[in-house]
Amino acid sequence: MLRCPATEVPRFGAVRLPSWPSAGQPAGSNGTAAGLITGPPRADRRPIALRSTSDPACALAATHLESLSRRQEQVLQATVRHYVDTIEPVGSKILVRRFGLEASPATVRSAMGALEQRGLLTQPHTSAGRIPSQAGYRVYVNQLLPEPGASALQLDRELAGLSLQWAALDDLLLHLSRRLADLTGLLSLITRPRRRQPQLQALRLVPSGERLLVFLVEGAAHTSSLNLRLPQQATPELPALERWATEQLQRGRGGTIDWRGLPPQLQRSGTLLQQALNSHRLARPSDGDGALTVGLAGLLGQPEFSQTAYLRPLVELVENNPQHLVCPPQALLEQSQPASIWIGAEHPLQALHSCGLVQASYRAGTGDVGHVALIGPMRMAYATARAAVRSVARVLERLLG
Numbered sequence: 001m002l003r004c005p006a007t008e009v010p011r012f013g014a015v016r017l018p019s020w021p022s023a024g025q026p027a028g029s030n031g032t033a034a035g036l037i038t039g040p041p042r043a044d045r046r047p048i049a050l051r052s053t054s055d056p057a058c059a060l061a062a063t064h065l066e067s068l069s070r071r072q073e074q075v076l077q078a079t080v081r082h083y084v085d086t087i088e089p090v091g092s093k094i095l096v097r098r099f100g101l102e103a104s105p106a107t108v109r110s111a112m113g114a115l116e117q118r119g120l121l122t123q124p125h126t127s128a129g130r131i132p133s134q135a136g137y138r139v140y141v142n143q144l145l146p147e148p149g150a151s152a153l154q155l156d157r158e159l160a161g162l163s164l165q166w167a168a169l170d171d172l173l174l175h176l177s178r179r180l181a182d183l184t185g186l187l188s189l190i191t192r193p194r195r196r197q198p199q200l201q202a203l204r205l206v207p208s209g210e211r212l213l214v215f216l217v218e219g220a221a222h223t224s225s226l227n228l229r230l231p232q233q234a235t236p237e238l239p240a241l242e243r244w245a246t247e248q249l250q251r252g253r254g255g256t257i258d259w260r261g262l263p264p265q266l267q268r269s270g271t272l273l274q275q276a277l278n279s280h281r282l283a284r285p286s287d288g289d290g291a292l293t294v295g296l297a298g299l300l301g302q303p304e305f306s307q308t309a310y311l312r313p314l315v316e317l318v319e320n321n322p323q324h325l326v327c328p329p330q331a332l333l334e335q336s337q338p339a340s341i342w343i344g345a346e347h348p349l350q351a352l353h354s355c356g357l358v359q360a361s362y363r364a365g366t367g368d369v370g371h372v373a374l375i376g377p378m379r380m381a382y383a384t385a386r387a388a389v390r391s392v393a394r395v396l397e398r399l400l401g
Contacts, residue, residue, distance in 0.1 A: 071111045075108055075112055076115055076120055076136060076144065077140065078098075078101065079112070079131070079132055083131050084379050089128040090130065090131075091130075092112060093105045094129070115136070118135075132379075134343055137378055138346075141341055145382055145383050148383045151384060152183075155179070155387075169192065169400075176372075176395070177295075180295075180392060181298060183388055184381070184388060186380065187293060187295045187298070188294050188373070189371075191327075191371045192370055193366070199218060200249060201249065203242070203246070205241065207238055210230055210232075211227055213227060214226040224280070228272060231272070237265070240265075240266060241270055241273065245273070290323065296315070304379065313350065325375060326371040339359075340359060342355075343356050344356070354377070356376055356379075358373065358385040359371050360372050360389040362393040364401065370396065372393045
């Protein structure tokens, strides 16, 4: 599916593409996953870091997880690989037989039980084998991700021969988006380069009768002001609120204010200011809005999206606001930074809570920034997806730089 708003886009050179295969590699192909962990035991055991999320399973794992034993790492990696390839729960006997684990089924079964207790594996049915949980995928991505498969390396070689003459920017983005979808069987998305939002550097609060004037400094040559209705009860809070907001901006969070730390005595005026700043940020026009998406039909064929309840919100998001997949407005409002890999409920948008999203950013010669992303079920070949979006981002920087 191609989403092209009726806006004029810059014209660049014509795209000269190398000869690419027409058939794509299906999602979950075992050709995209490298082998399991091998070699002598590691001496440098590190705690496993999980992204913060509201998902209870991830929160539980982040709280109680220290480090996995080597056997548990092998079993988790094998379980993820098996589920990506087959979409089937797996038991210890199959893992030993398929992946040649040097352990008895009873030993592997014990390791699977320990991983389930830590929230990294789950059992969909009492009599079934186990599958990775959202927290299990996160540990896999953070610590156990193998090298990308041959298909991702081939894509990197192909893109090295890509050249640019005279054509529209969208032609280039569409060709690359199609190639990503063909390679992975996932939904691919590339946003046009857009200017970064100016960062808030300082603010002043000036009461004037029943109004509050908010002066914003967002750069050496960028200032603006807001005119708000001021409740009389909030007026005494303004000096303390200005000091608190200034301290927040001086802590170097990229022009953001962490409203979660707002003192209780400043709630009335602080809530008013927070809402005004959020509205100001969302109302600002931005150049280069829009995205090109390809591969929705392949995504619809994934078993995870057979239920309309999971599918409809995602389709509506792709059709109406595809750029929110990689730059969600909730993340902006909460002052969080976009991740390179979102897994399940880590993403601020509920439409993606049953999905995995892998993205990379690229910068055009003007300094404008765009994003390359692949979206699919949490059961995806993350190593191949990450390598593929990084390859496309690199070629876009080379051609548009």
